[in-house]
Amino acid sequence: MPVISARPATSAKPAPAVRRPRGLALGVIAAGTLMIVLDGSIVTVAMPAIQRDLNFSSAQLSWIVNAYLIAFGSLLLLAGRLGDLVGRKTMFLAGTGVFTAASLLAGLATTPAVLIAARFLQGVGSAMAAAVGLGILVTLYPGRRERARAIAVFSFTGAAGASIGQVLGGVLTDLLTWHWIFFINLPIGAAVIALALPALPSDNGLGLRAGADAWGALLITVGLMAGIYGVINTTTHGWSSPHTLLPTLLGAALIAGFFVRQSRARTPLMPLRILRVRTVAVANIVQMLMVAALYSFQVLVALYLQGVLGYSAARTGIAMLPAALVIGLVSLGVSARLIARYGERAVLLTGLGLLIGVLGLLVRLPERAHYATDLLPVMLLAAGFGLALPALTALGMSGADERDAGLASGLFNTTQQIGMALGVATLSTLAAARTRALTASGSPRTAALTGGYQVAFAAGTGLLVVALAVAFLALRKPGTTAETATAQANAPATAPSTAAKQPVG
DSSP states (O other): OOSSOSSGGGSSTTHHHHHTTHHHHHHHHHHHHHHHHHHHHHHHHHHHHHHHHHTOOHHHHTHHHHHHHHHHHHHHHHHHHHHHHHOHHHHHHHHHHHHHHHHHHHHTOOSHHHHHHHHHHHHHHHHHHHHHHHHHHHHHOOSHHHHHHHHHHHHHHHHHHHHHHHHHHHHHHHHSOTTHHHHTHHHHHHHHHHHHHHHSOOOOOSOGGGSOOHHHHHHHHHHHHHHHHHHHHHHHHOTTSHHHHHHHHHHHHHHHHHHHHHHHOSSOSSOGGGGGSHHHHHHHHHHHHHHHHHHIIIIIHHHHHHHTSOOOHHHHHHHTHHHHHHHHHHIIIIIHHHHHHHOHHHHHHHHHHHHHHHHHHHTTOOTTOOIIIIIHHHHHHTHHHHHHHHHHHHHHTTTOOTTTHHHHHHHHHHHHHHHHHHHHHHHHHHHHHHHHHHHHTTOOHHHHHHHHHHHHHHHHHHHHHHHHHHHHHHTOSTTOSHHHHHHHHTSOOSOHHHHHHSOOO
8 A cells, every 4th residue: 555644744754664565565466456357357258157057148148247347447536536535555455355255246146136246346346446556556666666667567467367367267167167266356355455454554545525526426437337338338239329329428428527527626536637747648548549459459369269260268368378478578577677778658669569560460360370370479479568558557657646646546547447448349349340241241150250350450450550659749748758757756745735736747
């Protein structure tokens, strides 16, 4: 948790004690993040078994994922800010507890309704814990070099967790039952809570009165929930359906109302000063585009391996493991050094360039691909994610001081979820439309599926090109690096009232 008190009068004394548990604290945050990321990917592998056992209909089945995504994506921003107000350690512990209890309920579920409700509660707990994770990290590691190394560990946890989840989900489902994909969270959650209590120093927070904007909280939570629900509906109803348009437009209107409210509220839930920091704004925009594009790699490649090449769930996870390994190697062993030497901008642009190569190669993916020649090079180029994500994270948190660390963390996680939802909606819709057109023209099923995936890969490549252009142009100005923003954020807080008027960065 944050190691510096949120109150200036008491922030100087705890410093010596703060340094002791930092390694353990980082491990606790990483373990909590891993549990959440694992849950997101492990469930998708077990869905066929869940459908058979609980008699899910085809329409109900998608809500195993959707219920989680709606709760998670809509509550991140609110949870991040509440962490600043009531204490980030409190929010992290409460979120981990809710997630662990919901995992037990999910594992014991005997009806679709109970499992969907449990998945929604898991999303609530995940949002509470994940929203403050980066906020804890940036206050634990104020120095630029040490923060870069800590962010590398954090980024590795997120990147590796998805691939590990695919392998683990297949193994647990095959050897035991699908119930164990949820039960496995119980010992992890209990260990995280037990270690977090001594390892994360307490922080009192700013107090609810510093951001007690109930109307703002209602607007942003309901707005994000409606918007994400609408975007998710595109996969079954299409973009022009009222099921998609009405909630999406309602969500957009409520989110716009939230920003108007924040510009006028005496104690805003989300002080808009954070968006005036160039690095923060650019990092969130680029991340949204990158995550939307990489949905086609993370999900559609797995679908291609199973639906076209006939891989099993476990074999699919193993086939994608080289990507996780190379991402982990680059995140842990290379990214922090490169960022320290060349800066976040250069590392980010290099990572995005490699990712463009990944999806560019997938555009020509043949119907009968050979793993060694057609897919393994793609997995190795995924190293670009190990460069881009730590650089983006450093930039996205560069304007965060003690007051706003949870808010910046929640914002960064929120844009990630919005990017994922947009990627699912846009790229899967394009792939499905192309597949239907090829099927109607007489193409075999595997050829039609491959053609659909190729269109999605091409669209993802386009999104990455836009992300690269935005990063290149918007971060050109000298002084817009995370180094400058971090230095200002860590300057002695001798005049809190002045700092509040001047954006960090």
